[in-house]
Amino acid sequence: MSGDDLECTNNPSERRGSLSMHSGEDLERSSSSFERRQSLSYSKRPIPVSVMPNRPACGARNFVDLEPAIKMHAVARASQGTHGEADIDRKVLLIYCGGTLGMHTDPVTGAFQANPGFVEHVVQSFPQFENPKMPILSFTSFDPPLDSSDMQFEHYTALATTVAENMDEYHGIVIAHGTDTMAWSASALSFSLENLRKPVVFTGAQLPLEIIRSDALTNLIDSCIVAAYSDVPEVMVVFDSNVFRGNRCTKSSCFGINGFSSYNYPRLGNAGTKVVVNPRRHLPMPTEPFSSKCNFHQGVVVLKLFPGVGRFLAGMLNDDNIRGVVLEAFGSGDAPSYDGVVDSLDRVCKAGVVVVVVTNCQEGHVILETYNAGLALKNAGATSGGDMTTEAAFTKLSWLLANEPNVDRVRALMSTDLRGEMSLLGTECPEGEAHTGGNPAFRHRVIF
Template identity: 35%
Template sequence: MATHYPESRVLIIMTGGTICMKSSPEGLIPARGFLKEGMAPRPSFNDGSNPDPLPVMVSSTEQELLPSLRTPPSTYSRHVRYTLYEFPILLDSSSISSAGWTQIALTVLNNYSLFDGFVILHGTDSLAYTSSALSFMLSHLGKPVILTGSQASIFSLQSDAVDNLLGSLIIAGTFMIPEVGLFFHNQLLRGNRATKTSASSFDAFSSPNSPPLATVTAMGAQVNWHLIRRAKAIAKFDVQIDLDTAHVACLRIFPGIKAEMIDGVLRIPGLRGLILETFGAGNAPTGEDGSLTAVIKAAVERGIVVVNVSQCQSGTVSPLYAPATVLGRAGVVFGHDLTTEAALTKLSFLLALPGLSYADITTQMSLSLRGEMTELEAAVFAPPTIDEPTIPVDQTAFTALGHAITSGDIDAVTAFLDADPSIIGRGDYVENTPLHLASVGPDTRIVRELLRRGASVHARNRAGNTPLFLARQVRNMDIVALLKDSGAMLHVEEKENRGLTSGTSTPVTTTAMEERF
């Protein structure tokens, strides 16, 4: 008898890039029908099961049924079922702007309730900029969004495309990593920590100031769970569109640069921010008679936000040397270990937010919003003593946490979460997470505490059920309301089993879909 494996659903969004190009007499051109031509013929992408088409929201109101494929069972005994949506007009990564980022973000938003994860195919030239921008644009993200591309086309004899795409697909469909990541050369990097370091090597991206979130080896994916960031607010997933990139400039300091050059940039009409790439730990020449510092100070007084980042790939901007301190006194914001890509997109994001004052923006530029800069490590407290020595420590801790949850002991729950924050993402023998256990009661306060600490409302147990489904089953409507306030939604398979999806290609609004459960 054939073994039945669970499956997850992933939407691949094809924006363009080398990965989907093929040769022509005029050179490389985008290959339309990428799912059929580039993926279906490869056994690693297609188990031959010929699954039904999947619904995809191609706009906020229009749904289409698109062909789907399914991977063979992975190392984790799971299929990944996926479909691919090609942008009607493919984006040139070297010419991408905030309009392209908005198009990607809205595609994720419109399909957020239909898929477990998202993979975005993108050209490598500006891949680090797009991954940084999306990390700020996607607020309260609870599902994996992974960008990837390749140095050579998937149709080339020697290419990195298959490994990059398959690795992204498996991670997005297997692990609940609620971040924007960039997957390349067997490593999942935090999107706003990545930078392109080679124009030709398959190992084209690096994350100099932050370890990979996950690494793929012959044994499978090793996820650094202690690095994973989770949204810690009771709020639904949303996006901020139209980043203010047109009013932010980037300038690299070099020996002998004239104050007039910097002043010319700072006086561009409509300029609101400048990313200043300086030497070493944030140093820049002061100019004759302090003229260079004077033009920067004058710009700051005019309300222009100036952020100091290092030209070095590794290290941080700090007031270690006098020149950096002089810039700080002139009102320049220390960018710490931000990449240039993250600094530019973060500042553009903050400038696009309504109601922020100059002081608000400069303050938030110095704080980590999405893990884009290194934070001070939090204190680690010893776990509470548990009298169950015959079980491995991690299993013992989870069992004791489960007992505290089902007993309604909020103090014990808090103590366990303080002792080991990573326990919030673990599961029992049927893959129930702490939030699954808390969703059937008895204490709403425990659910709120788990959500405040980043518990995933989208995780599914071995039966394929979400915490929201379990809360509805026991009719705990207070917890149902709290979960929905945090962005919880029934998984598409849960809705299908309840007859809540039509299976048609007729136009339907996302709001209407949500109201049906």
């Protein structure tokens, strides 16, 4: 493994500069005390300064228990006749990363800042979490909580490791996360967690819980319900009553409460008067055993084409640490033919850099053969990213470069649907919606 990779480990002798996490209390109905404590950790390799300029090497951030213990009401749900015996004692792990959802107003500056006691406050203050239909919650948190703009590769590794280590003990996992980079983190985990069999749900808010019109509480409750009861084997984003595939959505508004959109794939479900999911849209239950690969290569960059970019492109790519490029091209995958743009990309492709082309449009599919301007990129060695979001393409490429040593194999896999992140060109759902292979029985051939 290269020095740019982040490596998971459960071997104490290999823990260098580790982030550690202790699980929160198991909130069993019979007791409010600790019955179990499990230690999880991962180690990280240094971040090259040339890849992360002006950023110091990341120090240790700890996952810690939130105390005191939060006691849930002991109610036998089977007697309610609502869910049946199979749903008694549904358990969800809530991981609080930080973000707007749990922030409060700084009395001096008036700006929103992280609130370390958020999870305690929510569960102690709101009666919805005492409802017998709510799952039993256990908690853990980043210490200190992070603004999502501070999320980096080692945090993806920490989250993926925590999810993997706790997967067997919970029916689902909720990750409370800032909205700005939520789609990046959700995409990263979707690739790290192979053959996922349980729901992993990201959520957040556009307004902090302390604001009277906040969307935080509803998003958090909806997420807990989806994690506990949906049995959807995917990484999802639940936001403003929508259930999105995590590697398909993107933050589309910093003003509207409906902050996320999924332009190239329909939502998996929604939370209206009933919370529903569409089984024809989510991935099937895997037949292979669950596994996790939590490594990410840090030598991946995103470049957005703009008129005149050729004057700067050669210099932007002149860094030996770069091993992958996600190129946001015009339209269906076109690039300027002047100022040496294609020559610069041809040079780095021949040097073994993987260049993946995505569209700068909100909706659509990269087809490099459509125009000569796109065909030139293909001939230079660039790979089509199909209809992947930039977030999905970036995290997928980073993950593949860390886990697949063969560059040609990486290029091939970047054009292959691994986790529902890209559509199979020429297929659609019965309703005419783009389909990524969740269930072959619902693929239809497009004839016009």
